[in-house]
Amino acid sequence: MAKTWYPVINYLTCVDCGTCVVKCPHEVYDTEKAPSPVVKNPESCIDHCHDCGNRCPVGAITYVGDDTGWTPPNGEQTAEEPCCSCGCEATPEKKVIIEYLYLDLQTCDRCIGTDNVLDEVMLTLTPALELAGYEVEYKKIEMETAELAEQYRFLSSPTIRVNGQDICKSVAENSCGCCSDISGTEVDCRVFEYNGDSYEVPPKEMLAEAILNAVFGQVEIGCSCSKYELPENLKTFYVGKKSKSGCSCGGSCC
Amino acid sequence: MSLFGKKNKNEKTTSCCCGGNCDAESMAKAESSKTEGASVKVLGSGCAKCNQLEAAAKAALQQLGMDTTIDHVTDFSQIAAYGIMTTPALVIDGKVVSYGKVLKTEEVIKILQKVR
Numbered sequence: 484m485a486k487t488w489y490p491v492i493n494y495l496t497c498v499d500c501g502t503c504v505v506k507c508p509h510e511v512y513d514t515e516k517a518p519s520p521v522v523k524n525p526e527s528c529i530d531h532c533h534d535c536g537n538r539c540p541v542g543a544i545t546y547v548g549d550d551t552g553w554t555p556p557n558g559e560q561t562a563e564e565p566c567c568s569c570g571c572e573a574t575p576e577k578k579v580i581i582e583y584l585y586l587d588l589q590t591c592d593r594c595i596g597t598d599n600v601l602d603e604v605m606l607t608l609t610p611a612l613e614l615a616g617y618e619v620e621y622k623k624i625e626m627e628t629a630e631l632a633e634q635y636r637f638l639s640s641p642t643i644r645v646n647g648q649d650i651c652k653s654v655a656e657n658s659c660g661c662c663s664d665i666s667g668t669e670v671d672c673r674v675f676e677y678n679g680d681s682y683e684v685p686p687k688e689m690l691a692e693a694i695l696n697a698v699f700g701q702v703e704i705g706c707s708c709s710k711y712e713l714p715e716n717l718k719t720f721y722v723g724k725k726s727k728s729g730c731s732c733g734g735s736c737c
Numbered sequence: 738m739s740l741f742g743k744k745n746k747n748e749k750t751t752s753c754c755c756g757g758n759c760d761a762e763s764m765a766k767a768e769s770s771k772t773e774g775a776s777v778k779v780l781g782s783g784c785a786k787c788n789q790l791e792a793a794a795k796a797a798l799q800q801l802g803m804d805t806t807i808d809h810v811t812d813f814s815q816i817a818a819y820g821i822m823t824t825p826a827l828v829i830d831g832k833v834v835s836y837g838k839v840l841k842t843e844e845v846i847k848i849l850q851k852v853r
Contacts, residue, residue: 487820491833494848521852522832547820547833 488548489525490535497543503535511535520544577616579646579698581605583623586640586672586720591661593672596684597641598623604690612698629713629721636711639673643690645697650690651675656716657683666723671716775806780816781825783809786839790825797845803853829853 489511490503501518509532513523520535522528533553536544542555583601585594609619626632626640639654640662651673659672675685682689777794781787791807798805810816810828819828823837827845834848 487818489820489832491836492851493835494851495844516851519851525832547822547836549820550822 487525488530488546489522489528490520490544490546492520492522493543493545496541498541500540502538502540503544506538507535578618578620579612579694580620580622580644581694582642582644582647583621584626584635584637584640584642584644585623586626586662587665588625590665591640591659591672593659593661593683594641597643600685600687601643601690604687604694608691608694617698626717629718632717632721633711633713637717638714640717641673643693645694648697650693650697654714655681657681662720666720667726668719668723670720670723775808776804776830777806778808778810778828779825780810780819780821780828780833780836782813783811784825787825789839790827793840793842794827794845796842797849800842800846801849803849 492503497520499518499520501520503520504512504514504517509524509527509529511522511524511528512535513521516523530548531551533546533551536542536546536553536555539555540557542557544555546553581601583598585591585598588594588598605619605621609621612619624631624635626635626637631637638649639656640659643650653676655674655676656671657674659670662670662672672683674681674683675689676682677686677689777798779787779791779794781790787809791809794807795805798807816824816826819826819833821833821836825839826836827834827840827848829849829852832852834852840848
């Protein structure tokens, strides 16, 4: 039997409605801070009185002390991830990391186009994934140098990865005018194959389908841990870009 | 000889802190330890998540320009005295403000701003 019993406010869900502060007859809350609930006199709280918690419209109030099996009646119960005292804390994280790896967003039509489409798709998918309890991380990384490309095991521009897995199973490329101009040499960039057609800029449906498949695991994507070597094509690009950077336009003339 | 005896006597009276009333005093101590020490405490067994919470709390205090002393309470009897069922827990000014959650720095900042 714990001596302690008083409310604990989850300030992240609390909407500052002030109901608990006003309705508590035991002066547990600091009225000066109202409508924000701040526990001022925890010792005046009545053991097992759940009045404020029952009234809270968003279920932001829980109690320390004996577990009475009571759960907040209102609001969505946020999944708590308690750290158990036994030392095992391997809670699988529901996290989605979307990475967009590209060569250039200033001039390359393909990279810019794909970027825009991916932005749109993410705008729609992110709330849905978050609703399903996933934490979404969306990163864009410019493969500025050959070193960076090697570090990311960059195969073809542009690349979209979901939790580290390329959404395209294979690399298909054709000559990219823009990137060829950037580097001054012939450079191939990615084409996306979807439903039998090839696209230089992937359609929205393709990206959405690929991301969802990758997250919900309907498609087993091949292991990407095979030996990596910077593709010849990209090597040419970086060498060309370097030698061309002396150009008046900063190497971004398309 | 009388000098030796005197010294021994002195030692005896000063060495016993509880004056034969040890139990009541130690209990009072356990209770008062809730209000003593740093105003921000992290309760937890010292596992990775508790350390994460401590780091977040420290960063939050730093950002708010507050005293960054944090007590990390690992003693289970003390944790139990707070009525905590799930760790890690965050205690500010003697009151539990969060438990069973690893708060992010900005979340701790929000809580600190509310309760202070």
